[in-house]
Amino acid sequence: MKKLFFILLCIFIETGVIFSTTGTDTDFALGADVSIQFYNQSIYYPGDSSSEPIYIQLTISNNGTEPVRFKIADDHFFSIDFSAVNTRNRALDHTEFWVRKRTTSSHIYFRELSVEPGESYSVIENLKDYVSITQPGIYLIECEFFPELKRNITGESYVTSNKLTLEVKPSPGPAAVRILPLSSADRSILQAQSIPPDQVIDYILSARQKSQWDQFFLYLDLEQMLSRDPVKGRKFRNESEAGRLQMIENYKTELSQATVDRDISTIPVDYTIERTTYTDTKGTVTVIQWFDYRTFRERKRYTYYLGLKDDIWRVYDYTVDNLGTE
Numbered sequence: 434m435k436k437l438f439f440i441l442l443c444i445f446i447e448t449g450v451i452f453s454t455t456g457t458d459t460d461f462a463l464g465a466d467v468s469i470q471f472y473n474q475s476i477y478y479p480g481d482s483s484s485e486p487i488y489i490q491l492t493i494s495n496n497g498t499e500p501v502r503f504k505i506a507d508d509h510f511f512s513i514d515f516s517a518v519n520t521r522n523r524a525l526d527h528t529e530f531w532v533r534k535r536t537t538s539s540h541i542y543f544r545e546l547s548v549e550p551g552e553s554y555s556v557i558e559n560l561k562d563y564v565s566i567t568q569p570g571i572y573l574i575e576c577e578f579f580p581e582l583k584r585n586i587t588g589e590s591y592v593t594s595n596k597l598t599l600e601v602k603p604s605p606g607p608a609a610v611r612i613l614p615l616s617s618a619d620r621s622i623l624q625a626q627s628i629p630p631d632q633v634i635d636y637i638l639s640a641r642q643k644s645q646w647d648q649f650f651l652y653l654d655l656e657q658m659l660s661r662d663p664v665k666g667r668k669f670r671n672e673s674e675a676g677r678l679q680m681i682e683n684y685k686t687e688l689s690q691a692t693v694d695r696d697i698s699t700i701p702v703d704y705t706i707e708r709t710t711y712t713d714t715k716g717t718v719t720v721i722q723w724f725d726y727r728t729f730r731e732r733k734r735y736t737y738y739l740g741l742k743d744d745i746w747r748v749y750d751y752t753v754d755n756l757g758t759e
Contacts, residue, residue: 465493465494465495465496465497465501465548466493466494466496467491467492467493467494467576467578467592467593467594468491468492468494468594468595469489469490469491469492469574469575469576469594469595469597470489470490470492470597471487471488471489471490471597471599472488472489472490472557472678473488473678473682476602477599477600477601477602478569478601478602478603479566479567479568479569479601479603480561481561485561486559486560486561486674487559487560487561487566487599488557488558488559488560488675488678489515489557489558489559489560489574489576489597490555490556490557491513491555491556491557491558491576491578491594492553492554492555493548493553493554493555493578494548494552494553495548495549495550495551495552495553496550496551497550498550499550500547500548500549500550501547501548502545502546502547502548503545503546503548503580503581504543504544504545504546504580504581504582505543505544505546505554505556506541506542506543506582507542507543507544508534508541508542509556509558510531510534510535510563510583511541511543511579511582511583511584512543512578512579512582512583513556513558513563513576513577513578513579513583514563514576514577514579514583515558515560515563515564515574515575515576515577516564516574516575516576516577517560517564517566517572517573517574517575517599518572518573519570519571519572520570520571525564525565525566525572526564526565527563527564527565528561528562528563528564528565529565530562531562531563531564535585541582541584543582556675557675557678557679558675559674559675560574560599566601568601569601569602569603570600570601571598571599571600571601572598572599572600572601573596573597573598573599574596574597574598574599575593575594575595575596575597576593576594577591577592577593577594578591578592578593578594579591580592625651625652625745625747626745627744627745628746629709629711629746630709630711630716630717630718630737630739630746631706631709631718633652633718633739633746633747633748634706634718634720634737634748635706636648636651636652637649637652637653637748638701638704638720638722641698641700641701642700642701644700646685646689650685650688652745652746652747652748653747653748654740654742654747654748654749655681655684655685656669656677656681657740657749657750658684658694658748658749658750659680659681659684661750665680668680696733696735696751696753697735697751699724700724701722701723701724702723702724702725702730703722703723704720704721704722704723705720705721706718706719706720707719707720707721707734711739711746713741714740714741715738715739715740715741716738716739716740716741716746717736717737717738717739718736718737718739719734719735719736719737720734720735720736720737721733721734721735721756722734722735723759729758729759730758730759731755731757731758731759732755732756732757732758732759733753733754733755733756734753734754734756735751735752735753736751736752736753736754737750737751738750738751
């Protein structure tokens with residue numbers, strides 16, 4: 434057994450993967466760093482994991498010159514743990530879900546990953562799957578990463594991340610909107626309103642003309658738009674909740690960079706709403722939009738398809754017809 438341990442130790446030394454065992458040093462390999470940040474900064478409230486999530490992005494960065502290697506469990510509960518303390522320095526309890534996961538005897542499936550210099554690896558976790566947050570208040574959040582998996586044995590190697598300050602607001606009641614996007618301009622809360630389909634389209638196009646991306650995305654059903662592609666739609670349905678959120682964020686980035694759906698993300702210099710029709714749950718708005726180029730102006734007819742959910746109209750698809758140049 435001692436000989437086997439010595440051989441494994443030599444292998445780790447040769448590959449440059451020596452992990453901290455104290456949990457206080459964020460450098461678990463030369464140039465490596467573990468950090469956390471809020472994913473989709475929002476207004477947070479007490480509540481259960483699914484209805485009031487607090488998403489945290491954990492990033493393992495390689496700032497050195499050699500590859501960083503580690504194991505990551507398919508079930509992240511065996512690679513990651515979170516802790517939280519209140520202003521009285523009292524630690525919050527783990528959730529019953531976490532306790533069941535950690536005490537159930539089962540095989541741990543994992544992958545061995547290698548992060549090259551200058552690259553990083555990230556996962557997104559719901560803090561409330563790990564820590565029970567039932568009361569409003571100010572909390573200090575920290576993450577522990579186990580590069581050799583968390584097996585509940587003595588002397589496990591782990592590293593700690595930076596700390597985040599989490600503010601949990603008192604619950605405003607069941608009728609209130611909970612996790613709300615924030616405006617990138619002034620960090621004020623953006624809240625979708627119950628307005629008719631033609632006003633929704635006017636809002637979207639006006640926001641695009643002003644390059645206000647938060648407002649532009651507010652009335653887009655990004656999940657449905659992303660799922661129009663059969664391949665992406667199938668992948669989206671098979672993803673975890675965190676994976677779906679990541680796909681939506683990637684889609685938003687692609688829209689803002691005009692690498693997908695360029696027709697809807699291109700800025701119109703002018704537009705006029707031509708016709709609006711809708712039933713109790715579906716709506717259609719046609720709009721004539723003009724686009725300026727160096728030597729000509731192009732005119733197109735956009736048909737936006739909207740669906741009503743929770744009394745809010747959102748665009749889930751669109752078509753474009755070219756009407757020629759002027």
